[in-house]
Amino acid sequence: MLETLAKPAASARAPHDPAFGVYVHWPFCLSKCPYCDFNSHVRRDKPDETRFVRAIERELSHVANEIGARTVDTIFFGGGTPSLMQPKTVDAILAAVAQRWPIAGDAEITLEANPTSVEAENFRGYRAAGVTRVSLGVQSLDDAALKFLGRLHTANEALAAVKIAQAAFPRVSIDLMYARPEQTPAAWQAELARALDIGTEHLSLYQLTIEADTAFAALHRAGKLVVPDAEAGRALWDVTQEACDRAGLPAYEISNHARLGAECRHNLVYWRYQEYAGVGPGAHGRIGADGARRATATERSPERWLAAVEARGHSVITDEALTSGEQADELLLMGLRLREGIDTARYETLSGRAFDPERVSALVAEGLIEVREGNLRVTAAGFPLLDAVVADLAA
Numbered sequence: 001m002l003e004t005l006a007k008p009a010a011s012a013r014a015p016h017d018p019a020f021g022v023y024v025h026w027p028f029c030l031s032k033c034p035y036c037d038f039n040s041h042v043r044r045d046k047p048d049e050t051r052f053v054r055a056i057e058r059e060l061s062h063v064a065n066e067i068g069a070r071t072v073d074t075i076f077f078g079g080g081t082p083s084l085m086q087p088k089t090v091d092a093i094l095a096a097v098a099q100r101w102p103i104a105g106d107a108e109i110t111l112e113a114n115p116t117s118v119e120a121e122n123f124r125g126y127r128a129a130g131v132t133r134v135s136l137g138v139q140s141l142d143d144a145a146l147k148f149l150g151r152l153h154t155a156n157e158a159l160a161a162v163k164i165a166q167a168a169f170p171r172v173s174i175d176l177m178y179a180r181p182e183q184t185p186a187a188w189q190a191e192l193a194r195a196l197d198i199g200t201e202h203l204s205l206y207q208l209t210i211e212a213d214t215a216f217a218a219l220h221r222a223g224k225l226v227v228p229d230a231e232a233g234r235a236l237w238d239v240t241q242e243a244c245d246r247a248g249l250p251a252y253e254i255s256n257h258a259r260l261g262a263e264c265r266h267n268l269v270y271w272r273y274q275e276y277a278g279v280g281p282g283a284h285g286r287i288g289a290d291g292a293r294r295a296t297a298t299e300r301s302p303e304r305w306l307a308a309v310e311a312r313g314h315s316v317i318t319d320e321a322l323t324s325g326e327q328a329d330e331l332l333l334m335g336l337r338l339r340e341g342i343d344t345a346r347y348e349t350l351s352g353r354a355f356d357p358e359r360v361s362a363l364v365a366e367g368l369i370e371v372r373e374g375n376l377r378v379t380a381a382g383f384p385l386l387d388a389v390v391a392d393l394a395a
């Protein structure tokens with residue numbers, strides 16, 4: 001596959017041109033982490049990867065028939081744990097995408113990986129299949145924290161996996177979770193400094209969130225798990241921004257930091273509210289350009305997904321035409337997560353109204369947003385209050 005993908009770019013695009021991404025969901029994990037509400041499932045028997053590939057091929061055909069010609073700029077294997085897939089499975093899925101749409105020569109192809117030694121053994125195979133970027137779920141560099149988070153790897157094992165990834169892929173990102181119980185700003189600062197020293201071009205830094213219907217939610221309800229309050233969370237946030245700014249990896253999105261040019265192009269497709277197809281169990285898509293845009297979602301259960309695709313060629317359970325107003329709301333919600341902000345004309349065309357000048361002036365006066373030459377963005381001071389800013393502008 002690598003040779004097919006390395007062909008000269010037929011359609012290299014400027015960053016702001018409409019881009020098209022393909023998301024592939026791999027729904028299996030070796031164990032369920034107590035904080036996680038992603039569509040991930042633990043099964044005693046290994047899945048039949050050949051059967052899954054055939055089903056993904058059929059689902060890709062279904063989307064291709066719906067949307068027609070496109071050039072693929074980004075592909076993202078997310079999960080679950082895609083690094084449990086055999087390299088030949090990734091290769092077959094990439095070939096299946098390439099059979100339906102041309103893939104840009106400079107396409108970004110990301111795979112989410114868990115940093116265990118077993119999974120690291122697959123990295124060279126993924127690279128040979130055409131993967132250009134891995135996103136490693138390191139989560140913490142502290143063994144006690146990793147145990148608390150239910151992770152199956154130690155900090156040293158994760159560091160070794162990152163090294164193997166750095167040798168195998170041109171681009172590597174790591175995920176860390178902070179705002180863990182009793183985590184002090186000094187401890188987080190030291191942990192983050194070690195993570196920055198690893199030298200990856202991209203870091204995703206998430207504050208631990210208690211999601212409904214997780215093991216952590218039950219502990220939280222019972223008062224056995226206490227997360228930092230808003231003030232403590234803010235101190236940890238400030239440490240995060242200062243350390244990453246100093247290291248040359250400023251936030252380009254509320255939880256994502258990168259060197260200039262190393263932003264995740266696939267996630268930018270979501271945040272810039274561009275077009276993407278989603279295949280695999282529980283995958284979401286936004287297909288069609290502005291004006292006629294559809295929100296799609298597939299069956300979440302791997303077994304029901306497989307049965308539906310084998311019976312009728314796809315497993316789409318939601319396919320809704322979004323009204324212009326709904327699109328405007330989504331554009332605001334996604335776009336304001338980005339440091340670059342949104343194009344106000346695009347928002348106003350979709351919503352059919354201008355932003356309320358009084359609200360805008362008040363937010364500008366408070367230093368929470370900036371408006372300049374048709375662009376509206378949230379400031380560094382506004383980011384910690386993003387939800388309130390979005391709600392205010394959407395009202």
Ligand SMILES: C[S@@+](CC[C@H](N)C(=O)[O-])C[C@H]1O[C@@H](n2cnc3c(N)ncnc32)[C@H](O)[C@@H]1O
Pocket residue numbers: 035036037038078079080081082112113114115136137138139175176177206207208209210211
């Ligand atoms: C799709 S998930 C996991 C990918 C991969 N299976 C792993 O565990 O490394 C992507 C990232 O979301 C973050 N995440 C998941 N649940 C979270 C939660 N409740 N709070 C904060 N971050 C979370 C983790 O950092 C995780 O790496």
Ligand code: SF4
Pocket residue numbers: 028029030031032033036037038040079080081114137
């Ligand atoms: S965090 Fe990752 S490994 Fe853990 S259950 Fe969720 S998707 Fe699976």
